[in-house]
Amino acid sequence: MTLTIILFGLVAAAAEIVGGSLVLMRKKWPRSIQEYLLSLGAGFILALVFLELVPESFHAVGGEAPLFMLLGYAVLHFFEHTIVGHLHFGEETHTDVMVSGVASFSTFAGLFIHAFFDGFAISAGMEFNFYLGLLIFFAVLLHKIPEGLTIASVMIAAERGRQTAFLASLAIGVATMLGILSVFVLSAVNGRVVGIAFAFSAGASTYVGASDLIPEINHSRNRVIPLLVFGGMLLFWAGTALLAPLAGH
Numbered sequence: 001m002t003l004t005i006i007l008f009g010l011v012a013a014a015a016e017i018v019g020g021s022l023v024l025m026r027k028k029w030p031r032s033i034q035e036y037l038l039s040l041g042a043g044f045i046l047a048l049v050f051l052e053l054v055p056e057s058f059h060a061v062g063g064e065a066p067l068f069m070l071l072g073y074a075v076l077h078f079f080e081h082t083i084v085g086h087l088h089f090g091e092e093t094h095t096d097v098m099v100s101g102v103a104s105f106s107t108f109a110g111l112f113i114h115a116f117f118d119g120f121a122i123s124a125g126m127e128f129n130f131y132l133g134l135l136i137f138f139a140v141l142l143h144k145i146p147e148g149l150t151i152a153s154v155m156i157a158a159e160r161g162r163q164t165a166f167l168a169s170l171a172i173g174v175a176t177m178l179g180i181l182s183v184f185v186l187s188a189v190n191g192r193v194v195g196i197a198f199a200f201s202a203g204a205s206t207y208v209g210a211s212d213l214i215p216e217i218n219h220s221r222n223r224v225i226p227l228l229v230f231g232g233m234l235l236f237w238a239g240t241a242l243l244a245p246l247a248g249h
Helices: 002-024 031-083 101-128 130-157 162-189 191-218 224-247
Strands: none
Touching (some): 031 191, 031 224, 101 130, 130 224, 162 191, 191 224
């Protein structure tokens, strides 16, 4: 199981690096494509949280579940929007717009923390219930390429250089793997910790969907984008319908 989780983590990390590489190869990547992926990801994550993660968190740790879910939400908010400032996805994808060095560092720090908890959520989910972990993996994967595009674009716009832009996207991928591995350390300490980590990841996933992705979608001038959030919810339903028989549900 450990090797399987690591392989899924590597796929998620690779998607991050692919996103950064697309910018460096100067391939056109319309902003609308990023918005489509983010809106689908937001709908998928929110459906996942309310239909699967919250109920399973109560099953895992009982009445303490809301506390750990709130803690997961609060920790991500603290690091992303209190310490490093407000984080935007895909905001600086046009390199003709200059970005300050401080802004580039802030964006990198925010995405690094975000990616760590992406990996944490995947790993905690798969440790607790592989079927749920697989759904978390797909939810994370939908916004990994836009993340890679964002960090590489920010570094280039801040005149950090192409090598730095690539290393930044690579570092965000490494952060995802650190999140994956951290759960292995926690689970070795105490079996109950896996359930707590799962409830924590439910709160973190709520934050990603509701506080990171939805606000960015609402800024779009393309009114099709908000509708695709419902498409993400339908995608979640289709995914569970396909995966449930394999998981014995």
